[in-house]
Amino acid sequence: MKIVYFSPVSINSYEQRPHFFVSELLKYNHEVLWVEPYPTRLPELKDLNIQRKSEVSLMAGLDKVLIEKPHALPIEPLSMFDFLNDILWERTLTSIRNFDPDLIIAGKPSKLANKVAKSFSDIRLIFDYMDDFSDFYTGVSKSSMKYQLDNILNNADMVIASSDTLFNKVDRNKLNTIKVLNGYKSDTLPDAETQQVTDDFRFVYIGSIANWFCWESIRTICELYPSSIIDIIGPCHSSIPTDLPENINFYGEMKREDAIQIALKAKVGLIPFKINSLTEAVDPIKYYEYRSLSLPVVSSKFGEMKLHAKHDRGLSIYNDVSDIRIALDKAIDYGFDDKVRTAEFRNNCSWSNRFNKRCLDSILVGRENDQN
Structure with a gap:
């Protein structure tokens, strides 16, 4: 199966849930196109004090992943400027079309993820619900992220919740939802x-x-x-x-x-x-x-x-x-x-137990199976 994965973290960052999720998918010979994150909030003054993180070595086993790095201006919350990022995202959309995916997994809500889901509406959309993302932001950025989160929840065919609180926030009368807690290497x-x-x-x-x-x-x-x-x-x-x-x-x-x-x-x-x-x-x-x-x-x-x-x-x-x-x-x-x-x-x-074959099968074919 060919899977597009919208990651909330860079593939060259410290190993986190997305890395291990994708690593387990690769073990069963699925192909993955990893879409790198981009700014989904407006810049803040504190950004000037944040030191640029040095990239870490690619996690073992992820060398077969295809990587797409979308270009984007940090203006996502300002809808009047959507046309600018739409132009920049054409290359990413072309890469996804050429990849010809069978499944889309979003690890973070964003306009790009929702845009791709709408463009490929005949393909199943899975949302790996890891955080209440809007709570990381303030002001118009918070409102924008809340809208993108609601949008992806409304369009998803299945939700994977990483905690009991997130699991209970999903309307399970409308969505197939499973709980897969975090793990550790x-x-x-x-x-x-x-x-x-x-x-x-x-x-x-x-x-x-x-x-x-x-x-x-x-x-x-x-x-x-x-x-x-x-x-x-x-x-x-x-x-x-x-x-x-x-x-x-x-x-x-x-x-x-x-x-x-x-x-x-x-x-x-x-x-x-x-x-x-x-x-x-x-x-x-x-x-x-x-x-x-x-x-x-x-x-x-x-x-x-x-x-x-x-x-x-x-x-x-x-x-x-x-x-x-x-x-x-x-x-x-x-x-x-x-x-x-x-x-x-x-x-x-262990991550191999969290995302074991039984769990992955339930995700890929859309069968509900609480992994708590």
Whole structure:
């Protein structure tokens, strides 16, 4: 089958859900045309402070993917200028026509994705619903993205929801919908029970720092455990408070292998997110990363974490900073998972299990099958 995949991230970015979804499709000899993302919001002043990310090596197994990079001006929310991007998109539309697809999968709503879906209305459209995308934006950009999201939901033949919140937002009376949670590249991790013994009591956070990151939680942990060290690893997309305690290490973005080595020194993995409409739709990959490293996890009570906590004793959640001490003590008392439990968790959350043949068959032929 020939599949056009509109990705929300670049193929040369850090490996995420789209990379693994497409990788699994390739294992069953499907051909994929990967359409790179383009700006779907208006420029903002903060963009001037964002450092250009260096491209990473292409993920193993994706070398057979055809790549299309649409040209676009950052004016998508301004409908009066649609004709400009329409001209620029002619090359992409020609590439898709020449590819002659059997299926279209959209990993992010956009005018281009909706335009292609309308132009190829006789082809099934699948929407991989990973985020409430409009919540990332403000003003006219937010309204524009909300419109594109509604449009793609109205036109989709099937929706793949990455969280329970997104699953429940879909009108399942009209749409065939399945839930496929996020996963993790757990097959390349060090053996379980490889935590490094250190004299320091360490917490770790791996992931982006953006406006959903709760600095109040970090401050509270530092106050409760003043002799501990909090290692924060990942790119920063928002300002960092200047009055933070001194027992915080900022590493910035680094190779996955190096981040894992730092995480193996920690006693607890942290997910200190604000609780809002954006995080309510999230199933964070870092949860699977921490637990695949045998780490207990402390998380704020958002999104899919509320459901994970019902069946994972190694996850402790808190409503606000006033009860974070209880969650921390519970996680510390729990300790590390043994080798058997870690191996079981790794297998369950692996991307090859998330997008297994049964799941892919249900997507490609349009048969409903909840993968929860």
